[in-house]
Amino acid sequence: MAHLWMALAAAAAEEAEGIVAAAETSSGGLPQMDFSTYPSQLFWLAVTFGTLYAVMSSAILPRLGGAIEDRRDRIADDLDQAAEFRRQAEEAEKAYQTSLADARAKAQSIAAETRSEMEAEIASMQAEADDRATAKIAAAEAKIDEMKDKAAANVRAAAADVAREIVGALIDEKPTDETIAAAIAKSVR
Amino acid sequence: MTTSSLSSMLDAPAPAALGVVGDLARLLGSSFAPRAAGPMEQFEIHRYVPLSLGDIDLSFTNSSLWMVIATGLAILFFTAATRVRSLIPGRLQSVAELTYDFVADMVRGAIGPEGMKFFPFVFTLFVYILLANLLGLTPSIPGLTHTFTTTSHIAVTIGLSMTSILIVIVYGFYKNGLGFLKLFAPSGVPAWLLPLIVLIEFVSFLSRPLSLAIRLFANMLAGHIILKVFAGFIISLLGAGGVVSAIAIFPFLGTVAITLLELLVAFLQAYVFAILTCIYLNDAEHVGHH
Numbered sequence: 001m002a003h004l005w006m007a008l009a010a011a012a013a014e015e016a017e018g019i020v021a022a023a024e025t026s027s028g029g030l031p032q033m034d035f036s037t038y039p040s041q042l043f044w045l046a047v048t049f050g051t052l053y054a055v056m057s058s059a060i061l062p063r064l065g066g067a068i069e070d071r072r073d074r075i076a077d078d079l080d081q082a083a084e085f086r087r088q089a090e091e092a093e094k095a096y097q098t099s100l101a102d103a104r105a106k107a108q109s110i111a112a113e114t115r116s117e118m119e120a121e122i123a124s125m126q127a128e129a130d131d132r133a134t135a136k137i138a139a140a141e142a143k144i145d146e147m148k149d150k151a152a153a154n155v156r157a158a159a160a161d162v163a164r165e166i167v168g169a170l171i172d173e174k175p176t177d178e179t180i181a182a183a184i185a186k187s188v189r
Numbered sequence: 190m191t192t193s194s195l196s197s198m199l200d201a202p203a204p205a206a207l208g209v210v211g212d213l214a215r216l217l218g219s220s221f222a223p224r225a226a227g228p229m230e231q232f233e234i235h236r237y238v239p240l241s242l243g244d245i246d247l248s249f250t251n252s253s254l255w256m257v258i259a260t261g262l263a264i265l266f267f268t269a270a271t272r273v274r275s276l277i278p279g280r281l282q283s284v285a286e287l288t289y290d291f292v293a294d295m296v297r298g299a300i301g302p303e304g305m306k307f308f309p310f311v312f313t314l315f316v317y318i319l320l321a322n323l324l325g326l327t328p329s330i331p332g333l334t335h336t337f338t339t340t341s342h343i344a345v346t347i348g349l350s351m352t353s354i355l356i357v358i359v360y361g362f363y364k365n366g367l368g369f370l371k372l373f374a375p376s377g378v379p380a381w382l383l384p385l386i387v388l389i390e391f392v393s394f395l396s397r398p399l400s401l402a403i404r405l406f407a408n409m410l411a412g413h414i415i416l417k418v419f420a421g422f423i424i425s426l427l428g429a430g431g432v433v434s435a436i437a438i439f440p441f442l443g444t445v446a447i448t449l450l451e452l453l454v455a456f457l458q459a460y461v462f463a464i465l466t467c468i469y470l471n472d473a474e475h476v477g478h479h
Contacts, residue, residue, distance in 0.1 A: 032341070032343050032344070034234070037342075037344065040240075040246055040247050040252070041339075042344060042345075044249070045339075047256075048256040049260075049349070051264075052313050053309065053310065057309035057310075060271055061289070064267070064286060064289045067271070067275075068289065071276055
């Protein structure tokens with residue numbers, strides 16, 4: 001184990017030597033502190049950074065931004081179109097609903113019309129039948145009246161004859177027709 | 190492996206014609222030796238192509254090379270991603286758009302819709318730092334490449350943070366005129382407290398570019414030193430031979446774990462830099478709203 005630690009220590013020491021050596025050999029310690037390299041570093045930084053900026057701002061970023069913008073526009077367009085389609089679908093549904101309601105109302109009105117028509121027809125047929133029946137009844141009644149009158153006249157004539165015969169037999173006198181009629185009318189009333 | 194820094198290299202004329210290849214050749218000569226390079230070596234700057242403007246040294250260095258690689262990769266990636274501008278994004282375009290939306294949301298959230306004029310700048314800042322950080326985590330191929338983290342140098346991070354702060358100051362005065370100075374005198378502070386508050390606000394404003402720069406630089410520096418030290422342990426332990434070599438598995442696992450952590454830090458620091466820039470820009474856009 002001690003062997004291992006010694007080896008590790010040796011390795012670390014070698015490293016440390018390296019750092020010290022580097023710090024000593026490079027004048028002024030860190031290479032970063034060597035000011036003689038600054039102009040060159042700053043010059044090439046300006047050249048490369050300037051180039052990158054010019055290329056980025058003039059060519060690459062507009063293209064890249066344009067592509068992103070195009071996509072955003074396209075998505076917005078698609079969404080708009082989808083909204084439009086949805087609106088159209090809703091409109092179509094509304095039209096369908098109204099036409100359905102119309103049809104239903106029409107069907108109902110046709111049914112009601114038919115029903116009232118039939119009712120009217122039935123009523124007229126009934127009235128006609130009633131009329132016919134009334135007429136028949138009236139005719140029958142008239143006939144009955146006529147027959148009654150005729151019968152009554154016959155009865156009166158028979159009564160007058162009987163009355164004349166009776167009177168003739170009783171008092172041997174022939175009463176006049178007027179007297180008999182007056183007498184019958186008097187007794188019947 | 191030579192440990193000479195740029196300043197010592199300046200004494201002898203650099204092999205300009207060799208350029209990258211020359212540096213690689215120098216690396217080749219030593220990197221196969223069973224010895225770990227010092228943890229600070231990765232931060233050294235080497236001149237590839239000497240270049241100067243008067244007395245100012247503007248040489249193309251390994252730092253410059255990795256800046257160019259980062260920029261080139263960023264441009265390549267985003268150009269490829271936006272080559273086919275399709276309604277249904279492919280894999281590349283998805284990643285690019287994800288980044289776009291991420292930064293755009295950041296800007297809108299911190300500044301509001303009117304802050305989108307700063308979007309290209311913040312986006313560039315975020316992508317630049319993110320790629321620099323991530324590229325710094327790619328392994329060097331011994332004898333072929335030598336990874337360098339440009340954001341591990343304070344000169345670079347100061348350059349970036351000063352750019353941000355200068356935009357804040359210039360835009361702040363352009364938009365609000367002298368009213369921008371109200372930034373240092375928040376409303377609702379009693380008069381007797383005002384001088385102290387103004388002083389504190391002024392110091393805090395001055396510390397912004399420094400804290401921005403040092404946060405990024407220190408994170409990158411510390412992460413890469415720890416990685417290198419752990420990796421150095423592996424080499425040392427393997428070099429020790431025998432049973433001891435078996436222990437090398439522990440620093441190896443540690444290196445893997447820290448690499449994962451550093452990937453997170455690479456992203457996080459780019460994000461923090463960008464979001465703080467947004468918050469500072471918000472001060473310029475909406476003075477007196479805090």
